[in-house]
Amino acid sequence: xxLPTLQSLSADLSAGRTTAQQLTAAALARAQDPAGxxxxxxxxxxxxxxxxxxxxSDTLRAAGIVRSPLEGxxxxxxxxxxxxxxxxxxxxxxxxxxxxxxxxxxxxxxxIAAGAVIxxxxxxxxxxxxxxxxxxxxxxxxxxxxxxxxxxxxxxxxGAAVSVTDGMAAVGIGSDTGGxxxxxxxxxxxxxxxxxxxxxxxxxxxxxxxxxxxxGPLAASVRDCAIVDAILAGEPVPSEAALPLRGARLAIPQTxxxxxxxxxxxxxxxxxxxxxxxxxxLLAPLAIPEFAELGALHARGTLAAAEAWAWHRGLLAKHETxxxxxxxxxxxxAQAMGAADYIDLQQARRRWIAQVxxxxxxxxxxxxxxxxxxxxxxADLQASDDAYTAANGLILRNSTxxxxxxxxxxxxxxxxxxxAPVGLTLAGPAMADARILALGxxxxxxLAA
Numbered sequence: 193x194x195l196p197t198l199q200s201l202s203a204d205l206s207a208g209r210t211t212a213q214q215l216t217a218a219a220l221a222r223a224q225d226p227a228g229x230x231x232x233x234x235x236x237x238x239x240x241x242x243x244x245x246x247x248x249s250d251t252l253r254a255a256g257i258v259r260s261p262l263e264g265x266x267x268x269x270x271x272x273x274x275x276x277x278x279x280x281x282x283x284x285x286x287x288x289x290x291x292x293x294x295x296x297x298x299x300x301x302x303x304i305a306a307g308a309v310i311x312x313x314x315x316x317x318x319x320x321x322x323x324x325x326x327x328x329x330x331x332x333x334x335x336x337x338x339x340x341x342x343x344x345x346x347x348x349x350x351g352a353a354v355s356v357t358d359g360m361a362a363v364g365i366g367s368d369t370g371g372x373x374x375x376x377x378x379x380x381x382x383x384x385x386x387x388x389x390x391x392x393x394x395x396x397x398x399x400x401x402x403x404x405x406x407x408g409p410l411a412a413s414v415r416d417c418a419i420v421d422a423i424l425a426g427e428p429v430p431s432e433a434a435l436p437l438r439g440a441r442l443a444i445p446q447t448x449x450x451x452x453x454x455x456x457x458x459x460x461x462x463x464x465x466x467x468x469x470x471x472x473x474l475l476a477p478l479a480i481p482e483f484a485e486l487g488a489l490h491a492r493g494t495l496a497a498a499e500a501w502a503w504h505r506g507l508l509a510k511h512e513t514x515x516x517x518x519x520x521x522x523x524x525x526a527q528a529m530g531a532a533d534y535i536d537l538q539q540a541r542r543r544w545i546a547q548v549x550x551x552x553x554x555x556x557x558x559x560x561x562x563x564x565x566x567x568x569x570x571a572d573l574q575a576s577d578d579a580y581t582a583a584n585g586l587i588l589r590n591s592t593x594x595x596x597x598x599x600x601x602x603x604x605x606x607x608x609x610x611x612a613p614v615g616l617t618l619a620g621p622a623m624a625d626a627r628i629l630a631l632g633x634x635x636x637x638x639l640a641a
Contacts, residue, residue, distance in 0.1 A: 195412035212264025216246035219266040223360040232331035233351040235271045237312040245309045263307035268361035271313040273297045274396040282398040283316035297396025314351030318516040320400040323588040325350030343567040346376030353380040364410040371591025373408040374603040378562035378615020383604045384410045385417040391425045401496040414632040434633035438472030443555040447483040453564045460614040464606040493529035501526040562603040562615030600625045602632040
């Protein structure tokens, strides 16, 4: 699967080989194809608005005005971002009767100002509370790797991932509270980036956890992620310079992060590590005992569940039967968590972050599998609550470390053509975003070669 990058699309647009209107028409045609995944990918398709934005982009380009590398490019947005005049449903039926948004989320304004053509709102795990991507209300988009079996796309940004793999958008904008950008990227063979939370405003989004929610892109390359991340953060687009791999210090966490790998992930990860070592990167095993402490820290409940319960408790009292029962159960799990428990957890998190940052300070990045297993079958997880719970915990595990760290992380493909998609994570502490993206560009080039 070779997807067009923003660079290739921008070059084609600049050379007149295509237009924004042609790109948008093709994206909408794929989304509306009854034989495709579009009906499960989008909760709302904004065809008329997208065509108008594409026409405006072509007019500006003809006048010599190109606002950014996203100019005229089809982009999808997860169904938790406010768009003026639209109801933000967050992959649920509970909010269908809510009032339309009166203003755009800041990230939507930034995308529009950059010239992006927003084609529609993508499906997701209801209220973003799972890493699997199942949705009983709107259906579950099938992973492009194995449509015959019907495998999960990963979540919670499920529709965002499949919108990109299937050419319905060149970039998907998702949210990441415990891996919801990186997990579907890994399982679907894409590149995904979770920024340091404070860099990208989360206002105007339906929250899962205000302590952990981050907004990031799912795209075809590391460079695409760097471009979109800068636009979302309101920063200048960075240079294309990649950091050299020779001498790069990469720590491989030995605590939990390598546990439970299936044979396909273990093979791909081992092969990627060998390539990096051959290129001169300095790979070092590193015990991070703090990773093993998270279970005890969360014995009274998690930040995500507590903050979700605070937001949902009124809705649950009136509409619980309309929720995905598994999502409702996870939210209600925090009902017994007291204010003191929540404060204790926030304080423990600050201590935990300081300890992990000190432990990894001498390394350029952490290196680990994004997800320890390849995508399981949708039917298996729908049929069994035990299977659902076990898969959700395992698939979220590695990515959750970085959210709790308030760090940044990149997932990029490390499997070979024809193999099941496997994601490789490069991660760092807060505000190491530029370094992680620059290292990721070098790793991507090495693995592609």
